[in-house]
Amino acid sequence: MISESDILNCFQHLVESKKDSLVLVGSGDDAVVIKSQKNNLVHSLDISKIHTHFPDNSLPEDIAYRSVAVALSDLAAMGAKPSFITVGLTSNKKDINWYEQFTTGIESIINEYQIKLVGGDVTFGEINVCVNVFGYIDENILIRSNAKPGDNIYITGQLGRGRQGLIDWNNDKKSSFVQNYFRPKINFKKSKYISRLASSCIDISDGLIKDLGSICNSSKVGAKIFYEDIPITNDIDDLSYGDDYELCFTSPKIYKEKFNEEDFFLIGEITPGKNIELIKDNILVSLKKNGWDSFD
Amino acid sequence: MISESDILNCFQHLVESKKDSLVLVGSGDDAVVIKSQKNNLVHSLDISKIHTHFPDNSLPEDIAYRSVAVALSDLAAMGAKPSFITVGLTSNKKDINWYEQFTTGIESIINEYQIKLVGGDVTFGEINVCVNVFGYIDENILIRSNAKPGDNIYITGQLGRGRQGLIDWNNDKKSSFVQNYFRPKINFKKSKYISRLASSCIDISDGLIKDLGSICNSSKVGAKIFYEDIPITNDIDDLSYGDDYELCFTSPKIYKEKFNEEDFFLIGEITPGKNIELIKDNILVSLKKNGWDSFD
Numbered sequence: 380m381i382s383e384s385d386i387l388n389c390f391q392h393l394v395e396s397k398k399d400s401l402v403l404v405g406s407g408d409d410a411v412v413i414k415s416q417k418n419n420l421v422h423s424l425d426i427s428k429i430h431t432h433f434p435d436n437s438l439p440e441d442i443a444y445r446s447v448a449v450a451l452s453d454l455a456a457m458g459a460k461p462s463f464i465t466v467g468l469t470s471n472k473k474d475i476n477w478y479e480q481f482t483t484g485i486e487s488i489i490n491e492y493q494i495k496l497v498g499g500d501v502t503f504g505e506i507n508v509c510v511n512v513f514g515y516i517d518e519n520i521l522i523r524s525n526a527k528p529g530d531n532i533y534i535t536g537q538l539g540r541g542r543q544g545l546i547d548w549n550n551d552k553k554s555s556f557v558q559n560y561f562r563p564k565i566n567f568k569k570s571k572y573i574s575r576l577a578s579s580c581i582d583i584s585d586g587l588i589k590d591l592g593s594i595c596n597s598s599k600v601g602a603k604i605f606y607e608d609i610p611i612t613n614d615i616d617d618l619s620y621g622d623d624y625e626l627c628f629t630s631p632k633i634y635k636e637k638f639n640e641e642d643f644f645l646i647g648e649i650t651p652g653k654n655i656e657l658i659k660d661n662i663l664v665s666l667k668k669n670g671w672d673s674f675d
Numbered sequence: 676m677i678s679e680s681d682i683l684n685c686f687q688h689l690v691e692s693k694k695d696s697l698v699l700v701g702s703g704d705d706a707v708v709i710k711s712q713k714n715n716l717v718h719s720l721d722i723s724k725i726h727t728h729f730p731d732n733s734l735p736e737d738i739a740y741r742s743v744a745v746a747l748s749d750l751a752a753m754g755a756k757p758s759f760i761t762v763g764l765t766s767n768k769k770d771i772n773w774y775e776q777f778t779t780g781i782e783s784i785i786n787e788y789q790i791k792l793v794g795g796d797v798t799f800g801e802i803n804v805c806v807n808v809f810g811y812i813d814e815n816i817l818i819r820s821n822a823k824p825g826d827n828i829y830i831t832g833q834l835g836r837g838r839q840g841l842i843d844w845n846n847d848k849k850s851s852f853v854q855n856y857f858r859p860k861i862n863f864k865k866s867k868y869i870s871r872l873a874s875s876c877i878d879i880s881d882g883l884i885k886d887l888g889s890i891c892n893s894s895k896v897g898a899k900i901f902y903e904d905i906p907i908t909n910d911i912d913d914l915s916y917g918d919d920y921e922l923c924f925t926s927p928k929i930y931k932e933k934f935n936e937e938d939f940f941l942i943g944e945i946t947p948g949k950n951i952e953l954i955k956d957n958i959l960v961s962l963k964k965n966g967w968d969s970f971d
Contacts, residue, residue: 410717411718412717412755415715422706422807422809426797431800498719500805509763523705
């Protein structure tokens with residue numbers, strides 16, 4: 380039987396114990412001490428659970444990577460620059476290789492985004508990864524509640540790739556979509572650019588319709604979106620599936636020329652109404668009242 | 676079936692959404708934005724899991740209270756003042772009352788310590804509470820690695836009450852010890868006082884012997900402690916059981932008169948050796964080599 384310290388040893392090389400510009404006291408003490416910065420701290424927490432958030436047969440390195448990526452996505456949605464993370468890992472695996480592979484996934488993503496793992500906890504039980512992400516605000520804070528009627532609505536990428544990736548994985552089919560599902564890329568460069576120009580922003584984790592609904596709810600507005608303008612992978616269900624971790628944001632029309640068509644997809648506009656209208660072939664195909672939680 | 680938003684609604688009154696001196700953007704967005712302070716930020720994370728960290732028949736309000744308390748204990752061990760928390764709750768309960776009672780426990784402890792709940796996440800599964808605590812350093816940072824030979828060793832309270840509380844709970848016996856187990860008090864007043872005078876500090880979560888062992892390992896020293904000087908509840912096993920969340924700290928002899936006997940129990944001294952010696956009736960009863968992880 381492997382012990383807690385065997386598992387913690389797998390993480391040791393990722394947790395800087397020496398003092399540096401950010402971490403004053405690191406691994407090996409009761410808590411980590413982080414040098415306070417002039418910029419405001421942004422924090423979010425995401426739980427990723429087996430069965431619910433990833434399939435039972437997921438690879439440990441993919442579980443690790445994906446759990447951190449989906450948490451980082453919340454920082455991008457706020458216009459924050461990621462800085463450090465902590466990981467609370469619950470796992471019932473008894474093979475130390477599983478933990479080593481898990482830490483490989485952690486290492487891969489912290490290297491990719493140039494962030495630090497500063498602490499965590501491990502315990503035995505059904506696989507459950509609680510990831511805490513921390514970042515700082517360089518430019519403006521992006522919130523959900525500031526969309527105004529007349530603002531344009533944009534998304535940053537194609538929807539439905541994550542959904543197709545999960546289908547391919549479940550059918551033992553190798554495809555680039557599988558990578559989209561397990562290793563979504565969080566676009567902090569676009570997030571930073573948007574932060575200067577957007578009136579509201581959210582990450583598309585629960586599906587465009589629900590997440591745009593959250594912007595509308597928070598901003599007390601409606602929206603009209605055009606099916607033909609939305610880049611999708613398969614069909615209309617890509618609009619409500621989620622797992623893409625692209626950004627959906629609104630911006631005053633005055634900034635329209637700031638958004639090139641290759642990186643930012645203009646899909647509609649904010650209305651003074653209380654509904655989200657989806658237009659397809661010039662016909663209104665869906666009209667949902669706000670209060671979106673009840674629809675999912 | 677209750678929905679995620681039903682559960683989140685239970686927490687809503689505890690999460691301040693309006694801006695204040697600490698929280699710039701609160702509940703309802705992707706992440707919380709915390710005003711950066713001049714003092715350094717201290718952060719710790721603790722997972723509390725059913726079966727492992729509390730009994731299956733624990734009350735939801737006790738699970739909530741205890742999960743936060745044991746996480747706060749890490750801040751006290753660092754000499755930090757608690758400021759805010761986030762809670763990642765996994766639960767398989769389908770009765771909304773369970774979540775309401777859980778939030779009652781959260782409310783009780785955040786009011787007691789005058790801290791804020793600033794965010795969190797909920798998901799469905801085996802009960803697992805991932806608590807993130809954040810605080811700021813007012814005085815000195817208390818670390819584990821600075822104990823010196825000749826320093827006195829103190830603890831802040833009686834050991835074994837938590838252990839007896841769990842026994843009483845399992846035997847359906849009402850006693851004040853049950854309260855000690857489910858609602859341990861974290862003494863930030865003593866922690867602050869100690870922070871000016873201590874050379875090292877740890878909270879006694881895993882048992883005095885193991886936790887003092889961590890100080891010795893980190894500081895590369897040994898220790899000699901006297902059984903008759905250690906306030907216990909039952910027997911010698913109270914030294915290795917844990918669940919008390921008192922502090923164990925070391926301090927140079929020069930400060931001895933600063934520690935009154937009612938609040939601080941002098942139990943021994945740091946030695947230049949590599950072992951922890953436990954003396955009982957003037958006889959050496961236990962001599963453990965460092966490398967404590969292998970003993971528990």
